[in-house]
Structure formats: structure tokens, C-alpha cells
Amino acid sequence: MQKPLVSILMATYNRAHLIAETLRSVQAQSFINFECIIIDDGGADTTAAVIAPFLEDARFSFRKRPNNYGKGLPGCRNFGLDIAKGNFIIFFDDDDIVHPRNLEHCVNELQNCDYNFCRYKRDVFIGEFSYKFDLIESYEKFIISKKDILKVINNQLPFNSCAIMWSASCFEKNRFKEQLMYAEEWELYTRILSQGFSGVSIGKTLFYGRKHPQSNTGEFYNGNQMRFASKVEASTLIISNLNNRNLLSTAIQKYFIWEAVILKSKLIYEHLLGQSSVTLVQKAKAIILYTLSPLIKIYLRRKKNH
Template sequence: MKPVVTIVMATYNRAQYIVESIKSIQAQTFENWECLIIDDGGADNTAEVLGSILKQDKRFAYLKRTDLYTKGLPGSRNYGLDLAEGDYIIFFDDDDIAHPQNLEICVSEFLKSEIDFCRYVRTVFRGTFNYDYDLSKNYTQFKIDKSDVHKILKHELLFNSCAVMWKRECFIGNHYVEHLMYAEEWELYSRIISKGFKGISINKILFYGRKHDASNTGEFTKKDPVRIKSNTDAIVLVLENLKEQQLLSTGIIRYFTQVSLDYKAYNLFNRMMEALKLSTVENIKWKLFYFHLPMRLFFYRLLKNKH
């Protein structure tokens, strides 16, 4: 039977966590799904620890990423996207825990109304997971469309990689940028929504992210240069897309200009200006703004601390 939902799970040397993640998928109250586990070339015993589960539950498929896709999380997810058979697609990580009602509640929202995606709340944990779930189905919701893109880009409306179920149509012509090793979902999801796809956000925790230093976010926090460089690349791509979709604003340019102060070593501001292809007058205006911004911020913080 054709699956309704495709779960794409990229994995890389997470044998110590992945079985717990897989069991949370098996515990889903909605059962018509497939889970594509895409191994990005890990060297641990992931295949071995999954052996018995794969034999017993044919809804799982364990695949090695092919050389047609770039090594890394984006390439592995793109491979899964291209193999997906479900009407809806969701990305789970190999070290996290899904709420048992995750798929059921999201699918029910798609059946209720014409939406392209269903966002929900993701929370985090460290160490041993507490399986005391809230199983109620009472929650509020709000709509999201391209008018919210700036909120997403400014992290005022978070779009975590594992906190959204999408209609498969959202990915026609929209895949992960494979050279990005950080902020790849931020770039892709904002790009999808900027093109007019509409959805909802429900106020219920349906996913639990495991926090540890070996995660991509942990490495970014520790200022890993690969992750930092990827973040700057993603910002440039985001601005190029906003310009193409005619969603640029003075506020969003000002926001990323301030962000660029933290990435002087990566020449982010100049790359932004090149990507935006502004008029000569506008270019000069923003260069002057960038030049005076550190002093303005200094006095702003000084006055704020006095009050």
C-alpha cells in the first residue's frame, strides 16, 4: 500500500541514539508511513543495531547515499526526497524523539483544510528522555504565509528542520542546497514559503530534539569554521531569493547588515551588496550605514544600560 507520509531520516555515526529515535517512529498512532533512513557514509555499527528492526518492520528502508548527491545532511535529505512516495514529507533526525501523535495530528490538519504545511512546537532535552507525553488534542493554531517570511528569517518565527510536515508539492523545484552544512533548512523553508505556499502552526509539542555538542548546532555554537561559513552562504542565498520574489525591504537589509558585523572575516557585507545588485545611490547609502553602524550600536547600548 502506498504510504501517506514519508519520513526522511539522514544518519551519520549515531548508532548510540538512532534506535530510540526509530522506536519513537514505530510508536506513532498514525501507521501508514514509510521511513527512509539515508546513511551519509558513517563508519560505526548503525546498520548492525538496526538489523532486527529492518527485518521485522518493512516500513523502514536503510539506504546508503549515492555519489549523485553531495556528502552531508542536505545531500542525504535530497536523496530521500527524490525517493519519497508519500503525499506528505517530514524530516526526522537520527538522535531525536517524535511525539506518538506527531503524524496523526499533522495529517488530520491537512485533511481539514487546504494547507501546504503544518508547523508544530519542538522542544529540546539533554540526557535521558522523559516519556510522559501530553496526549490531549486541544491546541490553538495560526496561519503562515509569505508575509511571515521576514519573521522566519529573523528567527522570530522558528522553522526547525524537524518541526514541519510538508505536502510533497512544496519540494517540486525546491531542494536543499547541498554545499550548505548549516542553516540549510532555514534557507530552504523560507524559500518555499516566499513562493506562496501557505500553512498553519499548531501550539502543541510534537517533537523533542536531543541537545549534545556533536550536533550541527553544537558545532556552530562552538564556532566551527565550516558551519560559520555555511551560515554566511545561506544568508547570501536568502537575500538573492528575496530580491527575486520581490520581498526585499529596508528593514530586512538593515537586519542582515547588522548581522554581517559578526562575519567580517567572511566578507559577508560586501557579498550581500553584490548579491542585491542595488543602484549606485542605494549601494553608497548602505555602505555608509554599515560604516557608522558599530558606533551607533555602541551609543544605543550605552543609553540602554543607563536606563
């Protein structure tokens, strides 16, 4: 049987000082039938020179993002999706480290069972990376389906962008929203799950994310307004999609009411109330919760302190 091809899509922007270490971890994969498409988002550093030695390996290619794709991570990834040839798709960032058996474990799960994606654990590190990988063969696993969508939305079941291998079929009709500069994977992966795609989650750490303030997440928590506005828009897109699919449960509504409170975004609150599947009783409860949220926050803070 011919081995499946995995397409690794890696957007990059001014990461000449970090990307080589990431690419070495890709090159060290035990599963060797992959293509790694590196997509430059218009950087101005020496990334091209740093990448050049890796291009001697025919599995690696370096492409510039065409102007008909939006600048940013979503545009780069959409371009990658449009040219990828693999049976399976995985997104890696340009500053992280990949477990040497990442592709092998995921392909084994997807090839032998009727799953659309394979999720795994992701860890983080700061500074120098310690190359002491867990090479134990066994791990626990469980199924993820549409019924778990609230857990994905509220991050009880994190769907980190670099911690999932997807069947290419998941992207036949799905792309990232290029206007989103933060939470774009949250919106897309929730959308894919809402369409009935199911997968397996394996209890093994196969990816290591480098933590630094220049990341999109770091900028969001440091108050970057562009990232903040993107999170708000992503929230409204998720609400609309779930409404259209009759998946906007009371529990999900409650989550987004609190999201509106935390983000101080009346737009999310008003958008939720405007959905056709929200009943009059649910609207009344949402209004009460949103109105009383300042008092509830004071009560919860006092309760925590005691």
C-alpha cells in the first residue's frame, strides 16, 4: 500500500533567528513521506538565506504569498491549502519544535480508522528547548465529535492550530477567514466540527510551542487592539454558524454572554440576541445575565477571596 502524503504548511514572517531549529525538527520526522511548504508573508530579514540549505531536500519548498491572498497567517495558510497535495494537512508555526514521531503517530491513527482529524497534546517552553522527548509507544485516546463543540469553544478541549493533523477532506469547502488576525483557527475549527467531522484525541505531547511576547496570543493578552477586534469578530462568526446549524445551545449562549462581559463587547451580546434560534425565554435569561454581570463578578471575586 502506498504511504499517504502529509502536507506541512508553515507560514513565516521575519523568523530567520528561529526557523532553522523548527525545520530541523521537521526534517527529523520518523515518517518521511511529507511535503513542507514554507510560505513567506513578506518579511524583510534573512529568512530566505537561512532556509536555502533545507531546500536541497526536495520535500521542502519556499513560496511567497501571492498578493491575491490577504497578508497575515490566514492568507498564508489558505494559499498553502490551495497548493497542498497531501492526503493529510498539518499546520506548524515557524518558531516551535516538533516531536520526531509527530507525523508517524497521527498518520497511524488516521490511516487505520475512520477519523477526519487527529488531535494531540501540546506543551510550551521558554528559551532553550530540551530535546528529551517522550518515546513511550502507548497512550490513551478518545473520540471528538460535534457533541463536544462547547468544550472546543470554551477551551476545555483546546484545539491549538499546531496540535491537529487533518484529513484534506476537511478543507474541501473550508478556508480561514482572512480578515481575522487572531482566533482564526478557533473560528475555522469550530466550523469544521459543526459540519459533522469527527476525530481522535491522543494523550501524547507531540508539539512544543515557543512562548514569547511577539506571538499573536502574546499580543492579544498585552492589549493589542487589532487582535482584540479579531477575537470579537470571530465570536460573532461562530455564533452565526452555530445558529444556522441549530447548534446554539443554552450552554453556548451562556458562554458567549460571559465572553461579551470579559471582552467588554456589547457587539457580541447584541449579535447573540439577534439570532433566530434564540427563544424569547433564552433572550430574557441572556438579558438578565448580561445586566447583572457586574454584580455577579463582585460576588464571585469576594467568594474567591474567602
